[in-house]
Amino acid sequence: MTVANRHDHWARHATQWSNVGPPLRPGHEDIAAVRKLVAKFGRDPDSRSLRALVLGVTPELVGMDWPSGTRLAAIDRCPDMIGSLMPSTDRQGPGRVCGNWLQLPFASGSFDLIAGDGCLTVLESTADHRHFFAELARLMTVNGRLVLRLFVRPTVAETPERVIADLQAGRIGNFHVFKWRLAMALVDEQSGAVAVADIWQAWNDSGIVPSELSESLGWPQAQIETIEAYRGASARYTFPRLDEARAMLGVNFDELSCLIPEYELGDRCPTLLLAPQS
Numbered sequence: 151m152t153v154a155n156r157h158d159h160w161a162r163h164a165t166q167w168s169n170v171g172p173p174l175r176p177g178h179e180d181i182a183a184v185r186k187l188v189a190k191f192g193r194d195p196d197s198r199s200l201r202a203l204v205l206g207v208t209p210e211l212v213g214m215d216w217p218s219g220t221r222l223a224a225i226d227r228c229p230d231m232i233g234s235l236m237p238s239t240d241r242q243g244p245g246r247v248c249g250n251w252l253q254l255p256f257a258s259g260s261f262d263l264i265a266g267d268g269c270l271t272v273l274e275s276t277a278d279h280r281h282f283f284a285e286l287a288r289l290m291t292v293n294g295r296l297v298l299r300l301f302v303r304p305t306v307a308e309t310p311e312r313v314i315a316d317l318q319a320g321r322i323g324n325f326h327v328f329k330w331r332l333a334m335a336l337v338d339e340q341s342g343a344v345a346v347a348d349i350w351q352a353w354n355d356s357g358i359v360p361s362e363l364s365e366s367l368g369w370p371q372a373q374i375e376t377i378e379a380y381r382g383a384s385a386r387y388t389f390p391r392l393d394e395a396r397a398m399l400g401v402n403f404d405e406l407s408c409l410i411p412e413y414e415l416g417d418r419c420p421t422l423l424l425a426p427q428s
């Protein structure tokens with residue numbers, strides 16, 4: 151499938167992206183890690199212009215200050231996300247490609263740097279993860295680098311009841327942290343996956359009224375309502391544990407570093423820097 155189907159909740163998400171925030175979107179620390187890596191490529195006097203690929207259209211990555219001359223492409227399968235988040239028709243801007251990460255339409259060895267934010271979570275199975283990593287390794291130059299922010303579930307699972315109780319007691323910093331903790335608490339241990347529609351269902355079953363939550367915690371109601379994009383969605387999200395993600399990545403890549411950011415839930419949002427195995 152190269153384009154999103156009509157049940158794809160990303161088309162709905164595209165209309166409300168400005169209300170989505172950390173940890174679902176990368177924070178300063180996460181982007182600083184990518185910037186540092188990119189700067190290293192820029193410093194090599196012998197290096198030709200950087201060829202880089204962003205997986206998705208994450209504005210913080212696509213809009214980063216890439217070294218001049220960088221040939222940047224971004225690939226996402228949802229036309230609405232591309233249209234909303236990368237509306238530019240500027241010929242000098244990044245190349246926009248509508249396509250599936252599981253069938254990347256690029257020649258082997260095409261990129262020095264590939265960056266992605268939360269990509270594993272939106273792929274639906276372990277088999278997809280393995281295929282995805284093999285595809286990324288194929289696309290990279292020998293000295294290339296892959297930088298990926300992951301969403302990983304904790305070693306000891308929380309219960310949805312505990313997460314909802316923490317929300318009601320004011321022990322959670324923002325609605326997106328709540329959404330991710332609830333999603334991870336609902337994961338099936340065997341597959342590491344949760345149906346996106348089930349996240350909405352658990353929220354709905356809690357009986358919490360968005361306007362009342364907004365008033366009691368001072369959170370914008372529009373942020374709380376972002377969860378409506380999950381209602382009836384056909385997609386599944388996967389949240390491997392960090393050791394499971396590392397085991398899959400280890401087939402094609404060597405890990406060079408791991409950044410654990412300091413923001414709330416940062417321990418579940420590591421950024422890995424990886425080199426393809428020769």
Ligand SMILES: C[S@@+](CC[C@H](N)C(=O)[O-])C[C@H]1O[C@@H](n2cnc3c(N)ncnc32)[C@H](O)[C@@H]1O
Pocket residue numbers: 154160170174175176205206207208225226227228231249250251252267268269271272273
């Ligand atoms: C980069 S991911 C994660 C974004 C964000 N951190 C979050 O979870 O809310 C989101 C993007 O992935 C895209 N996407 C999901 N599965 C894809 C696939 N198989 N191929 C290409 N794009 C895909 C969606 O269309 C969406 O624009």
